[in-house]
Amino acid sequence: MAESRSDGRLPLTILGGFLGAGKSTWLRHQLHMGRFGGHHVLVNEAAETPVDNLLLAGAGRITVLAGGCACCAGLPALLAALRAICDAASGRQAGQVAGVLLETSGLADPGRIAAAIAGDPVLVRRLAVARVLVLVDGLHCGPQLATEPLARAQIEAADELILTKPMQADPVTLARLALTLRALNPAAALSAAEQGVPVPLPPEDGLMPFDLPPLGAGEPILPYRLDVGREDGWVALSTWLSALIQARGEDIVRIKGVVRTPAGRLLLQSVRRVVQPPEILPDDNSVLAGPPPEEGVIVLIGRGMDADRLARSWRRFGT
Known part of the structure; x- marks a missing residue:
């Protein structure tokens, strides 16, 4: 998915999405199908007890960062881990690491992570954000967008949006959600996947996106x-x-x-x-x-x- 770069920087794919969107399930299928081959997978969990990595046995190289969200409390640990991966990729593993895939915590804002990497004097010369993929829960995202500022921020930061659990959702509700995503981020590519397998989006003819109220800061998750x-x-x-x-x-x-x-x-x-x-x-x-x-x-x-x-x-x- 991420191609090698002529400037020598490692391509970084950021995989984001709200809590329960299905990031690990989607990534497990991609690894099973041979995608992200040669990538170093970096899994971040806000909780101190990591669980999501248990689904990713197909990863050739994996690092787990637990106990802090990568865009705030866990940011120093994330930057240190990325520097270590870059050091290894230019040392004994030179030519073996095709890129880095970061699976973020469901509490992370991918835009803040990309900005932190761009502002790091070391990583900006060694890593390049190739793509921000954000998974969107087809069952729960509608209500989330009405109440969760973070869910909107994740969608707005994406280069590509992938609707998950589409076969479990009502087709009309899913189509209206797709229209809402297009309104929030018109530039992002939009697709759907069930258990990581691509499926068609439902027809949107004659439907309208959801009305989204203005949001303030809520109680933290x-x-x-x-x-x-x-x-x-x-x-x-x-x-x-x-x-x-x-x-x-x-x-x-x-x-x-x-x-x-x-x-x-x-x-x-x-x-x-x-x-x-x-x-x-x-x-x-x-x-x-x-x-x-x-x-x-x-x-x-x-x-x-x-x-x-x-x-x-x-x-x-x-x-």
Whole structure:
């Protein structure tokens, strides 16, 4: 997707999108199909417990940055990691690294990351932003655009917009969303993909984009870590999470984590009130990408939550 450059700088592809847009699912399919071959994949997660890298076993080289969003708190670590990749690509790995692909946190503004790289006196001579790809959740983006300034900023920063989950969305709503994206960023290429596989966009004839109200600054979205512990608590955990999502689904944007169950290690993921089917992970950590998963830990990303209150609620329910 990114071509070699005559000026010797490594091409950087930034993959962005709001929480739960499906960035890791999309990227896993691209890697499986042989795209981004020779790229060093850099995965950023705002939470201290990384999970998304577990889906990217097809990456030849992978670095995980956890515990801070790459456009703000995690920016120094991101710039340091990019410098290290550039150093390796001009040293022993000279000619082996075709480019860098950065999968951002769902809380990141790709425009701020690109600006930070352009303003770094070292990286501006060694990296060039080749493309900003932003994935847009076909199921949830409409309401997000009405309430989330970050969702709009991500779309406005894109060179290419990819609508995800199109087969699960209402075709009229999806078409109106596509029209809204064209209005927000007329210059960006627009396509759709289901599980990373390209599919046609729905017809837009006679439809209108969504009306978007002006937005101010809202309450920040933050990650919360919850230690859920033992294997024999799986039934209680699934019941507790279902109740939590039902009660706080508008505040909890994302849930993800790895837990040990009688069926093996399960990767749990949800977006708002939509729970994805759990994925069984192999017990052999060597076949997974990046650091091994931290079992028995759930990361909740949302607003207005109290970590101590969540822990007390789980302890009462799980005992």
